[in-house]
Amino acid sequence: MNLLLFFILGLLVHFVFFVSIFDIYFTSPLVHGMTPQITPLPPPARRLVLFVADGLRADSLYELDENGTSRAPFIRNVIMHKGSWGISHTRVPTESRPGHVALIAGFYEDVSAVAKGWKENPVEFDSLFNESKYTWSWGSPDILPMFAKGASGDHIYIHCYTAEKEDFGAQDAARLDTWVFDQVKDFFQSAKSNQSLFSKLNEEKIVLFLHLLGIDTNGHAHRPSSREYKDNIRKVDDGVKEIVSLLEDFYENDGKTAFVITSDHGMTDWGSHGAGHASETLTPLVSWGAGIRYPQQVSTQLFDDEFLKEWQLENWTRRDVNQADIAPLMASLIGVPFPLNSVGILPLDYLNSSDLFKATSMLTNAIQILEQFKIKMTQKKEITLPFLFTPFKLLSDSKQLEILGKARSYLKEEKYQDVISLCKELIHLALEGLSYYHTYDRFFLGISVVMGFIGWISFASIMIIKSHSSLTRRVAKGKKDKKKLHHLLPCSFVVIGVLIAFFLLIQACPWTYYIYCLLPVPIWYAVLKEFQVIQDLLALLLTFSGKHSVVFLLVFTLGIEILVLSFFYRYMLTAGLIAFACWPFFTQLWIQAKITSLGWTFFSLLLAVFPLLPVVGREPNITLVVGAGLLIFLISLSSFVYLWKSKRKYICENLPVHLCQMVGILISTYIVNSTHSSLLQKQGLPQINQIVSWTILAFSLIVPLLGSTIVFQRLFSILLSLMSTYLLLSTGYEALFPFVLWCLMLAWIRVEQEVLQQSGIPCTQKLTSIHFACNTDITQVRQLHLDDIRRSFFFVFFIVAAFFGTGNIASINSFDPSSVYCFLTVFSPFMMGSLMMWKILIPFVLVMCAFEAIQVTTQLSSKSLFLIVLVISDIMAVHFFFLVKDYGSWLDIGTSISHYVIVMSMTIFLVLLSGLAQLLTTKKIKLWGKTKPHFM
Known part of the structure; x- marks a missing residue:
C-alpha cells in the first residue's frame, strides 16, 4: 500500500475512534415528550428572587475575616434569624454554563452540549424560567440568552451588559455587579409609572434572576485570597440587602417573596475552575422568605468537618443539597411545574409548609422523574429487537404501579412520612433506570x-x-x-x-x-x-532464541505502563527520566562517548525536576518568567558569538534572523513584566503591548523559515521564535521548561548518532554542518532495527513529558486566565482556549522537530519510524479505552474520559504536527541575497 494513502486512511480511522467516545460517553441524557407535573396545592410564594454570585466559594462567604467579622453581614444575619443555609455540591465540569443549567433546569448538562456553545442552547431543554409566568433577568451576555432562546412564548426578558465589560484586567470587576443592582433599581422605579409592567410584576409565578459575575472575574484576575475578591463579596452583600429592601417596599411586605442566593461553581486558590477540587465544587446556598424554613439551633450536627467551627456556624442547622436539587425547590415555592428534564430531588428540609404540601410535592417530583424513565425505556424498546431487549428489572411496570398506588393510598390516609419514603425510593430507582437506558448500547x-x-x-x-x-x-x-x-x-x-x-x-x-x-x-x-x-x-x-529480545519486550511493556501511569501520577515521568539518565551507563555509550552521555544524563535529570513541581497556575511568579527570558537571551547571544567565530560563512546569511529573534525575546520579556505590572495597578492591558504580542505570535512560525536549514541553526531558530510566544503565555517556572526540553532534545540527537555508529553505520557529520533538506529515504539505506522501537518509544515519552511536564488534567481543564493577559483580558472562552492550546503545543513542536532531526542525522525513515510511533500511541489508547469509567465520582469519570481523548488527540495531532515540523525544518523563504544550494 502507498504510504501516503496509508497515512490518510490512518488519520480517518483515528478520527472515527476519537469521535466514538462522544457517542459512547458524551450523549445527551435529555428526552422529550413528558407531561408537565405540578403540585395541585397553593404555593407558599407568589414570586422568587434568585441571586447567583458567579465563582463564589462557600468558605469565602461563610468564614469570618481576620477581625472576626463576616464579609457578608446581611446574609449571615439571614442564616441566624430568617432562613436556611447549607452547601450546594456541584458536579464536574465546574463551569458557568453547566452550573447554571443545573441550578435553573435541574439536570447536569452533558459535555458535548458544553462544547457546542456557551451563549445558545445546543439542545432544547425545559427550565424554571420557561415554566414561570414571567421572568426578568439581569447580568452577563454569556449566561442569560441561553435560557431565553428556545423558550415557549416571549415571557423571558433579559437585560445584559456588553461583553467588553467582562475585562479581567481593567478596573475593579465589582462594577459588573453594581451595574446589575442599579438596573434592577431603575427597573422597579420605572414600574411604578408603567401600569402594564406594574401589573405583570404583581402576577404570581414570576422569577427575578440576578446574575452577578464580578466575584468570578475578580477571582480570575486577582485570586480568591485577594482584597478585590473579598471586597466584591461585601459589595454583593450590600447589593442583596438593598434589593431585598426595595422589593419589600414595592410589594408592601406581603410576605409572598422567596429569596435564594447561591453560586454556579467555586474557584481554586490560584483563580481557576473547571475540575473537581473541593474549593470548586462546594458552593453556598442561603434561602429565606415565603415557604422557607426558619433557622434551627442545634448542639450537634450530622456534618463532621472543621468548616462549621471555622465559620462559627456549628449551632445553626446546615442543610446540604446537590446543585440540581435547587431547581425543584424553586419550582415548588412558586407553584410552577418542575422542569421536565430535572433530575433534582426536592430538599424538603428547606420548606416551611404543611406535611401535606411536602408529601404532595414529593409525589409530583417522583412522577416527573418517572415520566423521563418511561419515555427513555419506550424509546430504547422501540429500536431494539424484542429478543435482545433487556428491561431494567428493578423498576418494572408492576413495580411502578405498586409504589404509586401505595403512595396515593398513604396520602389519603395522611401517612405523609410513608409517602415521602416511597417517593424517594421511586426517584432513586427511576434515576438508576435512566442511567441504565442511557448507557444501554455502551x-x-x-x-x-x-x-x-x-x-x-x-x-x-x-x-x-x-x-x-x-x-x-x-x-x-x-x-x-x-x-x-x-x-x-x-x-x-x-x-x-x-x-x-x-x-x-x-x-x-x-x-x-x-x-x-x-x-x-x-x-x-x-x-x-x-x-x-x-x-x-x-x-x-x-x-528465534534471543534472550535479548525477551528482555527488550519486558522493558518495552514496562515503559508503556509507565507512560499510562504518568497520566495519573506525574512523578512517573520523573521515574522514567531518571531511568533515561542511567541508560548510557548500562551500554557502550559511556565508554565511547562520555561527554555526550554526561550531557544526556544532566538534562534528563534537570527535566525530571519539572513533574515534581506544583502544576502551573497556582502561584504566578513573573520574576521567573523575566529570568527565563533573560537567560535565553544571554544563551542566544553566546551562541551568536560562537557561530560568528566558527562558521562565518553561515552567520552572514542568518545575521538578520538571529538578531530579530534575540530582540523578540527581549521584547517578550519586557511585555510580560509591563503587562502584569499594569494589571496589578488596575490600569488594564496597554494597547501597544497587546498589538506587539499578537504580532510576535503571528511571526513566530514564519521567522525560522528565513534562516539556514542547518540542523543546529534551524532548531535554535525554532526555539527562539517559539519561546518569544511561550514567554508571553507564561506565569511562572514553566517559562524554563521548553528550553530545558530543547537542550535534552539536542543531547538526544547526539546520543542517537553515537548509537548508530556503534551499530556499524557511519554518522560523522556534526549538527552544525548537516542540513534538514538532505533527508533521504531509509529504504535505500537500511532496514529498521530493534533499536528503532526504542527511538520511537523515546519520542512518545518526550511527547507525554511535554504535555504533563508542567501540568495535569485538572490544570488543563481549568487553566489560569492570567496566562493570556498579554493578548486579551476581555472574557472570550474560545480565543483564550485557542491561545492555551498553542501554549500546550509549543513543547510538542520542539520534540517533533527534534524527531525530524534524528531521522535526518541518523538516516532513519521518517515514514516507517512514525508507523512505530502510531502503534505505541494506539496501544496506550487501548489502555485508556478500557480505563474509561461510567461510575464513581464525576471527577473520576471526567478524568478517565479526558485521558482517552488526550491520547487520541495526541495521535491525530502527531500526524498533523509531523507536517508542521517538516515545514519548519526543511522549508526556507528567500527575502534577501542569493541562497546557496545546500549539499552534504
Missing part, C-alpha cells in the same frame, strides 16, 4: 471500537514488517499456494458486513453506529489477507 459500541483498535494496530505492525523485513520475499512465494483462501476471504467479510448492516438497520440505529460497527470489517480483512506474513512471523519468533 458495551456493544465499546466492543466494536476495541475490535477496530486491535485490528488497526495489527495492520500497522504488518505494514512495518512487510516494508522492512525479509518476510516480503516469503509472502510473494506463498501467494500461489493461497489463491483459494484469497478468493474465500473477501466473500466471507462481505457477508459479515452485510449481516452487521442489516442488524443495525432493523434496530433503527444512528448512522454513526454503522461506522463504528462496520469499520473493523475492512481492517480485519486487510490483516487476515496477510496471513502468510503472520504465519512466517510466528514461526520466526518460535525458532
Whole structure:
C-alpha cells in the first residue's frame, strides 16, 4: 500500500475512534415528550428572587475575616434569624454554563452540549424560567440568552451588559455587579409609572434572576485570597440587602417573596475552575422568605468537618443539597411545574409548609422523574429487537404501579412520612433506570471500537514488517499456494458486513453506529489477507532464541505502563527520566562517548525536576518568567558569538534572523513584566503591548523559515521564535521548561548518532554542518532495527513529558486566565482556549522537530519510524479505552474520559504536527541575497 494513502486512511480511522467516545460517553441524557407535573396545592410564594454570585466559594462567604467579622453581614444575619443555609455540591465540569443549567433546569448538562456553545442552547431543554409566568433577568451576555432562546412564548426578558465589560484586567470587576443592582433599581422605579409592567410584576409565578459575575472575574484576575475578591463579596452583600429592601417596599411586605442566593461553581486558590477540587465544587446556598424554613439551633450536627467551627456556624442547622436539587425547590415555592428534564430531588428540609404540601410535592417530583424513565425505556424498546431487549428489572411496570398506588393510598390516609419514603425510593430507582437506558448500547459500541483498535494496530505492525523485513520475499512465494483462501476471504467479510448492516438497520440505529460497527470489517480483512506474513512471523519468533529480545519486550511493556501511569501520577515521568539518565551507563555509550552521555544524563535529570513541581497556575511568579527570558537571551547571544567565530560563512546569511529573534525575546520579556505590572495597578492591558504580542505570535512560525536549514541553526531558530510566544503565555517556572526540553532534545540527537555508529553505520557529520533538506529515504539505506522501537518509544515519552511536564488534567481543564493577559483580558472562552492550546503545543513542536532531526542525522525513515510511533500511541489508547469509567465520582469519570481523548488527540495531532515540523525544518523563504544550494 502507498504510504501516503496509508497515512490518510490512518488519520480517518483515528478520527472515527476519537469521535466514538462522544457517542459512547458524551450523549445527551435529555428526552422529550413528558407531561408537565405540578403540585395541585397553593404555593407558599407568589414570586422568587434568585441571586447567583458567579465563582463564589462557600468558605469565602461563610468564614469570618481576620477581625472576626463576616464579609457578608446581611446574609449571615439571614442564616441566624430568617432562613436556611447549607452547601450546594456541584458536579464536574465546574463551569458557568453547566452550573447554571443545573441550578435553573435541574439536570447536569452533558459535555458535548458544553462544547457546542456557551451563549445558545445546543439542545432544547425545559427550565424554571420557561415554566414561570414571567421572568426578568439581569447580568452577563454569556449566561442569560441561553435560557431565553428556545423558550415557549416571549415571557423571558433579559437585560445584559456588553461583553467588553467582562475585562479581567481593567478596573475593579465589582462594577459588573453594581451595574446589575442599579438596573434592577431603575427597573422597579420605572414600574411604578408603567401600569402594564406594574401589573405583570404583581402576577404570581414570576422569577427575578440576578446574575452577578464580578466575584468570578475578580477571582480570575486577582485570586480568591485577594482584597478585590473579598471586597466584591461585601459589595454583593450590600447589593442583596438593598434589593431585598426595595422589593419589600414595592410589594408592601406581603410576605409572598422567596429569596435564594447561591453560586454556579467555586474557584481554586490560584483563580481557576473547571475540575473537581473541593474549593470548586462546594458552593453556598442561603434561602429565606415565603415557604422557607426558619433557622434551627442545634448542639450537634450530622456534618463532621472543621468548616462549621471555622465559620462559627456549628449551632445553626446546615442543610446540604446537590446543585440540581435547587431547581425543584424553586419550582415548588412558586407553584410552577418542575422542569421536565430535572433530575433534582426536592430538599424538603428547606420548606416551611404543611406535611401535606411536602408529601404532595414529593409525589409530583417522583412522577416527573418517572415520566423521563418511561419515555427513555419506550424509546430504547422501540429500536431494539424484542429478543435482545433487556428491561431494567428493578423498576418494572408492576413495580411502578405498586409504589404509586401505595403512595396515593398513604396520602389519603395522611401517612405523609410513608409517602415521602416511597417517593424517594421511586426517584432513586427511576434515576438508576435512566442511567441504565442511557448507557444501554455502551458495551456493544465499546466492543466494536476495541475490535477496530486491535485490528488497526495489527495492520500497522504488518505494514512495518512487510516494508522492512525479509518476510516480503516469503509472502510473494506463498501467494500461489493461497489463491483459494484469497478468493474465500473477501466473500466471507462481505457477508459479515452485510449481516452487521442489516442488524443495525432493523434496530433503527444512528448512522454513526454503522461506522463504528462496520469499520473493523475492512481492517480485519486487510490483516487476515496477510496471513502468510503472520504465519512466517510466528514461526520466526518460535525458532528465534534471543534472550535479548525477551528482555527488550519486558522493558518495552514496562515503559508503556509507565507512560499510562504518568497520566495519573506525574512523578512517573520523573521515574522514567531518571531511568533515561542511567541508560548510557548500562551500554557502550559511556565508554565511547562520555561527554555526550554526561550531557544526556544532566538534562534528563534537570527535566525530571519539572513533574515534581506544583502544576502551573497556582502561584504566578513573573520574576521567573523575566529570568527565563533573560537567560535565553544571554544563551542566544553566546551562541551568536560562537557561530560568528566558527562558521562565518553561515552567520552572514542568518545575521538578520538571529538578531530579530534575540530582540523578540527581549521584547517578550519586557511585555510580560509591563503587562502584569499594569494589571496589578488596575490600569488594564496597554494597547501597544497587546498589538506587539499578537504580532510576535503571528511571526513566530514564519521567522525560522528565513534562516539556514542547518540542523543546529534551524532548531535554535525554532526555539527562539517559539519561546518569544511561550514567554508571553507564561506565569511562572514553566517559562524554563521548553528550553530545558530543547537542550535534552539536542543531547538526544547526539546520543542517537553515537548509537548508530556503534551499530556499524557511519554518522560523522556534526549538527552544525548537516542540513534538514538532505533527508533521504531509509529504504535505500537500511532496514529498521530493534533499536528503532526504542527511538520511537523515546519520542512518545518526550511527547507525554511535554504535555504533563508542567501540568495535569485538572490544570488543563481549568487553566489560569492570567496566562493570556498579554493578548486579551476581555472574557472570550474560545480565543483564550485557542491561545492555551498553542501554549500546550509549543513543547510538542520542539520534540517533533527534534524527531525530524534524528531521522535526518541518523538516516532513519521518517515514514516507517512514525508507523512505530502510531502503534505505541494506539496501544496506550487501548489502555485508556478500557480505563474509561461510567461510575464513581464525576471527577473520576471526567478524568478517565479526558485521558482517552488526550491520547487520541495526541495521535491525530502527531500526524498533523509531523507536517508542521517538516515545514519548519526543511522549508526556507528567500527575502534577501542569493541562497546557496545546500549539499552534504
